[in-house]
Amino acid sequence: MSFTEDQITRYSRHILLPEVGGKGQKKLSQAKVFVVGAGGLGCPVAYYLGAAGIGTIGLIDSDVVDLSNLQRQILHHTPDIGRPKAISAKEKIQALNPDVQVNTYEERLTTKNARELISQYDVVIDGVDNFPAKFLINDACYLENKPLVHGGILKFDGRVMTIVPNESACYRCIFKNPPPPGVVPTCQEAGIIGVVAGIIGTIQATEAVKLILKIGQPLTNRLLDFDARTTAFREIRVKRNPSCTLCGPNASITELIDYDEPEACAL
Amino acid sequence: MQLTINGKVENLDVSTVMDVLKAKDIDPQLVAVEVNTDMIDQENLGVTSLKENDKLEFLFFMGGGA
Numbered sequence: 001m002s003f004t005e006d007q008i009t010r011y012s013r014h015i016l017l018p019e020v021g022g023k024g025q026k027k028l029s030q031a032k033v034f035v036v037g038a039g040g041l042g043c044p045v046a047y048y049l050g051a052a053g054i055g056t057i058g059l060i061d062s063d064v065v066d067l068s069n070l071q072r073q074i075l076h077h078t079p080d081i082g083r084p085k086a087i088s089a090k091e092k093i094q095a096l097n098p099d100v101q102v103n104t105y106e107e108r109l110t111t112k113n114a115r116e117l118i119s120q121y122d123v124v125i126d127g128v129d130n131f132p133a134k135f136l137i138n139d140a141c142y143l144e145n146k147p148l149v150h151g152g153i154l155k156f157d158g159r160v161m162t163i164v165p166n167e168s169a170c171y172r173c174i175f176k177n178p179p180p181p182g183v184v185p186t187c188q189e190a191g192i193i194g195v196v197a198g199i200i201g202t203i204q205a206t207e208a209v210k211l212i213l214k215i216g217q218p219l220t221n222r223l224l225d226f227d228a229r230t231t232a233f234r235e236i237r238v239k240r241n242p243s244c245t246l247c248g249p250n251a252s253i254t255e256l257i258d259y260d261e262p263e264a265c266a267l
Numbered sequence: 268m269q270l271t272i273n274g275k276v277e278n279l280d281v282s283t284v285m286d287v288l289k290a291k292d293i294d295p296q297l298v299a300v301e302v303n304t305d306m307i308d309q310e311n312l313g314v315t316s317l318k319e320n321d322k323l324e325f326l327f328f329m330g331g332g333a
Contacts (some may be wrong), residue, residue, distance in 0.1 A: 010331035041333030063333075073333075139274060151331035159329045174299045176305060179328050187331035197332075226269065234274060236324050241306045 003029075007039070007099065011053055019215045025053060025116055029099070031212040034121035036109055036137055038085040039194065042202030043075040045208070050093035050100045052209055057093065058086050060105040061085040072194030089262040091222030109133060111256035114140040123208045126150045129186060129203070130176035132259035138163065138171035139256055142246050147218075149204045154185070156193055156228040158200035160219060161238075162207045166247065168220035173241035173248075178259050198227050240252045271322045285313040286325065299326040 003011070003022070014020045015030070031054050033133035035042045038061040046057055056199070063085050065076040072084075080088040093102050105117065118124055118140050126137050126148060134150070141163065148163040150171055163170050202226070210216050223236040244254040246253045269278050272287070281287050281322075285309055298309050300307045301324040307315050 037332055047298075062295050066296060090300045127332045130326065134330065134332075151332060153331040154329050157329060174301075174310065174326055174327065176299075179330075183294070184328045184330055187333065193333055236301070236326065237304050238301065238306070239304060243306075243308060266306050 007053075010097070010099075014052070015110075020213060024213045024215075027212055028053050028209070029055045031123070032121040033123045033125065033208055034058040034060070034118060034213075035125045035127055036060055036133070036215065037071065037127035037129065038073070038089040039127060039129060040072045040126070040153060040187065040197030041196070041201040041204060041239075043073045043089060044198045045127060045205045046093055046200055047075055047096070047127050048205040049208060050102075051095045051204075051230065052210075053097060053099055055099075055161065056101045056103065056121075058103045058105065058117065059086045059089050060107065060109055060117065061089075062106055062108045072197040074198070091098060109136060109140075111136065112182055112259045114256060115144055118144045118146055121146065123211050125204050125208060126149045128202075129188075132182070135178050135259060136211065136256060139164060139246055139253060142170055143256070148161075149207045149219075150210075151190055151199050151200045151204045152186060153196050154194060155190055158226040158228075160197045160200055160203045160207070160224045160226075161222065162211070162219040164218065164220055168218075169238045169240050170244065170247045171254075172225070172246040173244045174238055176245065193228055195227070199228070268311055268317065268319050270317060270322070273323070277283075283313055283315055284315045284317065285311070287317070288312065293325065297328060300324070301326065 011025045014025050033054050035046045038059050065080040065083055075089040075092040084106050086106050090102040090104050124141050124146050143164045145165050150161045152159045157221045242248050303322050
């Protein structure tokens with residue numbers, strides 16, 4: 001496949017970079033990224049990936065747009081209130097860049113569909129707001145051998161880590177199991193500075209682009225924590241945990257676990 | 268003893284990781300603890316002894332995204 005003149009112009013600032021060039025842009029146009037959640041993190045991730053000319057973006061979200069989402073979920077506009085987030089996000093991405101194929105799934109990621117969906121993509125983005133789903137994504141990506149860019153946000157804080165299965169620490173290497181339901185507040189309960197979602201989401205998108213282009217060093221074996229109050233990033237070195245129940249040598253998890261917590265998912 | 272906790276040097280009268288959690292009033296269920304880049308299993312927090320200048324990271328759950 002070759003680029004049209006318009007595409008060469010559209011992606012010219014990428015193509016100018018020696019690390020990207022026409023070849024790299026072609027890789028981006030052939031890449032498939034699965035974005036789980038079209039909310040605070042998923043919106044900036046999918047928006048930038050769309051702008052970057054990622055060939056296929058999969059968007060899964062079962063929610064509809066609420067007025068309280070608009071402070072941070074930048075793909076959804078005021079007239080979208082009440083509309084499915086996946087559809088609303090797809091329209092904005094395709095208005096920005098008609099080259100992008102956007103697959104929408106108006107459903108929740110579950111133990112039943114996760115592996116099958118994830119297997120169809122090259123890179124997965126965690127943009128979900130609850131622990132059962134974060135563990136589900138981590139486990140499914142490991143079992144399907146797909147790189148994952150984890151993200152989390154709360155109040156003034158954010159966190160990113162890239163996980164390459166069998167090469168770097170996974171989410172369970174750090175957090176063995178989800179916390180008991182209700183003990184860790186959600187953004188809905190505790191609040192979030194909207195732009196923190198943008199900062200963390202755009203770092204996740206950067207990681208996805210790097211993974212596809214195979215340039216630089218991925219954010220693996222490092223947890224990047226951001227504190228908006230002090231505008232400080234802190235990098236915490238982590239490593240694969242020999243007692244990890246998913247990716248350790250004596251792993252016990254061989255299939256997806258349903259930590260059903262429907263309340264926490266109902267944003 | 269002198270410890271570096273989440274990047275900050277602190278002097279605490281403690282001997283195990285659990286002592287630090289207690290001194291800081293942190294619920295062990297809510298945090299993953301790393302000592303000198305080794306993750307400490309929840310069941311070992313009380314038996315993991317600390318020594319001068321150990322580096323601890325308390326990693327709290329951060330579950331938001333939407």
